[in-house]
Amino acid sequence: xxxxxxxxxxxxxxxxxxxxxxxxxxxxxxxxxxxxxxxxxxxxxxxxxxxxxxxxxxxxxxxxxxxxxxxxxxxxxxxxxxxxxxxxxxxxxxxxxxxxxxxxxxxxxxxxxxxxxx
Numbered sequence: 001x002x003x004x005x006x007x008x009x010x011x012x013x014x015x016x017x018x019x020x021x022x023x024x025x026x027x028x029x030x031x032x033x034x035x036x037x038x039x040x041x042x043x044x045x046x047x048x049x050x051x052x053x054x055x056x057x058x059x060x061x062x063x064x065x066x067x068x069x070x071x072x073x074x075x076x077x078x079x080x081x082x083x084x085x086x087x088x089x090x091x092x093x094x095x096x097x098x099x100x101x102x103x104x105x106x107x108x109x110x111x112x113x114x115x116x117x118x
Contacts, residue, residue: 004067006060008032010083011067013075020070022063023089024056027097032059035092036066037085044085047092 004011011022021044023035033051037044053059071077 004064004071004077005079006057006064008056008060010086010089011063012078012081012083013067013070014078014081015070015073015075019084020075021083021085021089022067023083023086024059024063025089025093026056027052027100030056032056033093033096034059034063034066035089037088042084044088047088049092049096 008024008026010024013020013022017040018038019040020036020038023037024032025035026032031051032053032055033049034053036048036050037046039045050062051059053062067075067077
């Protein structure tokens with residue numbers, strides 16, 4: 001069983017023809033999201049998102065645990081394999097960022113919201 005690195009780089013695992021890629025992306029406020037893709041061929045047929053993680057090392061730990069679980073099921077970690085679904089991961093994280101920015105709440109205190117000026 002190959003050792004899974006504790007970096008933020010994408011991981012590629014494979015079992016027979018089935019490929020799994022685990023990507024980490026961070027927001028502008030350093031919140032990390034784990035994106036997982038699986039499939040056979042040029043496009044993934046399954047995807048999953050996990051997070052948000054307040055710290056990058058939490059996301060890396062979760063990703064390492066998932067990769068080790070996949071290894072125990074027969075998947076091989078391919079450290080020299082280039083991740084082919086990075087663009088899909090970037091599209092998905094951008095879509096999540098757009099949803100997040102469209103639903104921001106203004107939590108700042110404004111005295112005129114409390115004190116009526118009559």
